[in-house]
Amino acid sequence: MQNSFDFALALPEILLLILAAGVLIFDSFNKTEARHSTFALSQLSIVVVGLAVLWQWSQGLTGVSFSGLYVVDSLSHFLKLLSCVAVAVTLLYGRQYAEQREMVERGGELYSLTLMALLGQLLMISAGSLLMVFLGVELMSFALYALVAIRRENAQATEAAMKYFILGALSSGVLLYGMSMIYGATGHLDLKAIAAVINAGEAERLALIFGVVFVVAGLAFKLTAAPFHMWTPDVYQGAPTTVTLVIAAAPKLAALTVTLRLLVEALHGIALDWQPMLMFMAVLSLVVGNLTALVQTNFKRMLAYSTISHMGFVFLGLLSGVTAESAQADSLTGFIRQLIGQDVMMANYAYGSALFYGVVYVLTTLATFGLILVLSRKGFECENIADLKGLNRRHPMLALLLLLTMFSLAGIPPMAGFYAKLAVLQAVVGAGHVSLAVLAVLMSLVGAFYYIRVVKAAYFDEPETDVLDQPIQIGFAAKAVFAVNGLLIIILGILPGGLMDLSMRVIQESLRF
Numbered sequence: 001m002q003n004s005f006d007f008a009l010a011l012p013e014i015l016l017l018i019l020a021a022g023v024l025i026f027d028s029f030n031k032t033e034a035r036h037s038t039f040a041l042s043q044l045s046i047v048v049v050g051l052a053v054l055w056q057w058s059q060g061l062t063g064v065s066f067s068g069l070y071v072v073d074s075l076s077h078f079l080k081l082l083s084c085v086a087v088a089v090t091l092l093y094g095r096q097y098a099e100q101r102e103m104v105e106r107g108g109e110l111y112s113l114t115l116m117a118l119l120g121q122l123l124m125i126s127a128g129s130l131l132m133v134f135l136g137v138e139l140m141s142f143a144l145y146a147l148v149a150i151r152r153e154n155a156q157a158t159e160a161a162m163k164y165f166i167l168g169a170l171s172s173g174v175l176l177y178g179m180s181m182i183y184g185a186t187g188h189l190d191l192k193a194i195a196a197v198i199n200a201g202e203a204e205r206l207a208l209i210f211g212v213v214f215v216v217a218g219l220a221f222k223l224t225a226a227p228f229h230m231w232t233p234d235v236y237q238g239a240p241t242t243v244t245l246v247i248a249a250a251p252k253l254a255a256l257t258v259t260l261r262l263l264v265e266a267l268h269g270i271a272l273d274w275q276p277m278l279m280f281m282a283v284l285s286l287v288v289g290n291l292t293a294l295v296q297t298n299f300k301r302m303l304a305y306s307t308i309s310h311m312g313f314v315f316l317g318l319l320s321g322v323t324a325e326s327a328q329a330d331s332l333t334g335f336i337r338q339l340i341g342q343d344v345m346m347a348n349y350a351y352g353s354a355l356f357y358g359v360v361y362v363l364t365t366l367a368t369f370g371l372i373l374v375l376s377r378k379g380f381e382c383e384n385i386a387d388l389k390g391l392n393r394r395h396p397m398l399a400l401l402l403l404l405t406m407f408s409l410a411g412i413p414p415m416a417g418f419y420a421k422l423a424v425l426q427a428v429v430g431a432g433h434v435s436l437a438v439l440a441v442l443m444s445l446v447g448a449f450y451y452i453r454v455v456k457a458a459y460f461d462e463p464e465t466d467v468l469d470q471p472i473q474i475g476f477a478a479k480a481v482f483a484v485n486g487l488l489i490i491i492l493g494i495l496p497g498g499l500m501d502l503s504m505r506v507i508q509e510s511l512r513f
Helices: 011-028 036-058 074-100 109-125 130-148 155-186 191-199 205-222 231-238 241-248 250-266 268-293 299-319 332-339 342-375 396-410 416-430 434-459 476-494 497-510
Strands: 063-065 070-072
Touching: 011 036, 011 109, 036 074, 036 109, 070 074, 074 109, 074 241, 074 250, 074 342, 074 476, 074 497, 109 130, 109 241, 109 250, 130 155, 130 241, 130 250, 155 191, 155 205, 155 231, 191 250, 191 268, 205 250, 205 268, 231 241, 231 299, 241 250, 241 299, 241 342, 250 268, 250 299, 250 342, 268 299, 268 434, 299 342, 299 416, 299 434, 342 396, 342 416, 342 476, 342 497, 396 416, 396 434, 396 476, 416 434, 416 476
Parallel strands: none
Antiparallel strands: 063 070
8 A cells, every 4th residue: 555655654763763862862961971871761762663663563564655765564574673673682782891991981872873873774674765775774874984983092993984984985886876877777766666667678778787786786785795895804893892793783684675675676577687796796705704714813803704704695595586497487497487386485485595594693693792792891802712712611601602603603503503504505406506505515614613613712722811810790681681692593493494484474475576
């Protein structure tokens, strides 16, 4: 049902905008150094927005608003809810770290900027037009640029912010240029209208292909895929760890949603043209990410290259939704496959596996960087793998959680990461890309080495300093969330069917291809 100004559909974003402004105004009158009340109000704001999304989903509230700019469907409900949870957990894990480093002493910009970044992510998730995609990306990006530079006296953070801003501005220009070419080739900004023009064969093909190349490059930057990954290790290492987690978790969900809407819904008619681009970036991400992570001694930098390799798996899932036979409906094989619905089932599984992988990756990333945050203390940054030595003797629960996260990232059963990799590999093999599946397995074996090296340091290596005497302080709320986080990694590995079915269902209900 089309409604040009249905504000009820945009209730979560409207609430978040009002609450984020309220947090900023409230903090200007808050003179306490710890900013406990600002933190509590920020968490309350996220809970209110999450409940609004949950209410919309339970009521089956879907539709299009603001003349096609804004879309609400099952996919948006699902990923908005996950984004709210990810940001709330991020702030909870990072609160102590931020207070110890006086990141909130002069003001609560950390919280208000994080809420504005979340607003940009929600707009990206519900984007129904190229214009809304760009507005959401820029709103999120500018908030993240400021967050990286929030410790103005820290030279490393300032350098990371400059690199992030310059390369981010370049990627935004590339993305915008690609969008302008797609608009010129189709005459539309609306994603559904673009799809209709392409399927009707009325688009200017040369301009369209050039536009897709630039759009895919811009999206790859946001997803930290090679060869557009240059900013990732420097920003992950240079930013305060709280901000690193803000960048590493929820924005990946928003970027993945935008990629699904653009490539699967709007540009599915020319899938055989963008599929080789994803194939190239998937292979490069797997190779560069894993091989470079092998030689890293800085834990945050190793996780940055690990992120690049995991985005390779996400791209493998995305490119497996279309085969040459299914794209050629005029051939006998393509006609038969469409007739029996085989292509739709295969595509749903492939895109669902990519979505499932993204969710599991974010879940594991929250726990991993959360560990770094609680292991750091005032005057000490837990950044190097050597800093994890003897962790099992200091805090067995955190050592166990580290083991779970590393095994999940490595794809070792029965962790959630194992099924996530298996689902993507099944989709890749089903699409006929057996060689890609073999390469992915080989690169996963390489990745297992540096993940297990971290576990070895925590369980078997003796600490180089007297860190055994240093207490690890964790609040009750953070400890409870850590426990839930670790349990989910195990449960989703043993019983992945529910989340996988949900991922496939929201794809089927929301995307038309």
